Amino acid sequence: MIRIRSIMLFLAGAMLGLAIGPGNAFAGEAVEGTAKADKLEQCVEPTPVMRRNHFEFIKHQRDLTVHQGIRSSKHSLAGCIDCHARKDASGKAVPVNAQGQFCAGCHEYVAASLDCFSCHSAVPGEK
């Protein structure tokens, strides 16, 4: 009985952790509110659209950019990173694929393994 109760408690704790959101749970060194996106109302599309379709947007955009040279589109991976990367206390950008950060936070939770950052930079570009 005690064992069942402890399992129940563990599950409740785990669910509470999830409810707070992975972004907060493993934020690490990143300081909240330091990403450009933190100060904006909405992404380039309404939030539910972005949640459901962001991968479609950047997949289309990548082909247009690589093959046709179009770099002015409102959907771009570089744009995601530029806006969503947080900074640490010293003002240095934290990679978006670091544990608990904007990209990894959800992708880890839903077990989506993707490859963007094995080639692409995960911190905003120098300008």
Place this chain on the structure above:
Amino acid sequence: MSRTEQQGRRVFLKKTASAAAVAIAPGVMLHALPAAAAPRAEAVSGEIRWGMLIDANKCADGCNDCVTACDKENGLDLVDMPEGADEAHWERQRPRWIRQVKLKDNLSGKITNLPMMCQHCEKPPCVDVCPTGASFRRADGIVMVDRHICIGCRYCMMACPYKARSFIHAEVAEKLTHTPRGKGCVESCNLCVHRLDNGESTTACQDACKHQAIVFGDLNDPESAVSRALKKYPSVQIRADLKLNTGIRYSNV
């Protein structure tokens, strides 16, 4: 206006132009930005064909500036030597988009230096052999690799007569936003495509060349600097016998 006055004006303009060029040190050379320097919004078309004329006579022995500039521009200097690797082996294997080549004529002893990179062929052998379509020629003549499709078979490296392509053997920790780079893909010179797409009109190697050995521009525009130079001076394509119609031409080779 009298003739002497006209000449005076011309000399004045020449002097101010050269003074402006000197005032900006080579390291901090400003990129030539046209009036409307905005990211490209429309697909590239075949109206433009990017190309270069390289004057081997001006290319100085021992100078490596174009190679260094290319490494920096495209993040090639961020690719580290694998731990425990042999240094000489690394020098042969490391990614390089532009190489300094020294030719010696055994009969006369004449030494010629030239930078060698992707020649941006009109009929590129690397595109012919690519099994996935990753190696492609963009409408404006730039031969590139779409790393999303590249499977790393290196057939293109075998097919290229100019040894222009490099392979990334290991994961790269740090990369630039405009030059993604990952393990298992082939890459080569793309004529600083990120600059061209953002409205600039020069390449890093051209900007770095203090001997002005590289002229870059649109081969289809008869008024461009490169077209005028090609019209004026004799030039050759390297391995012209292959009939690839290269976009990079050399003079005094």
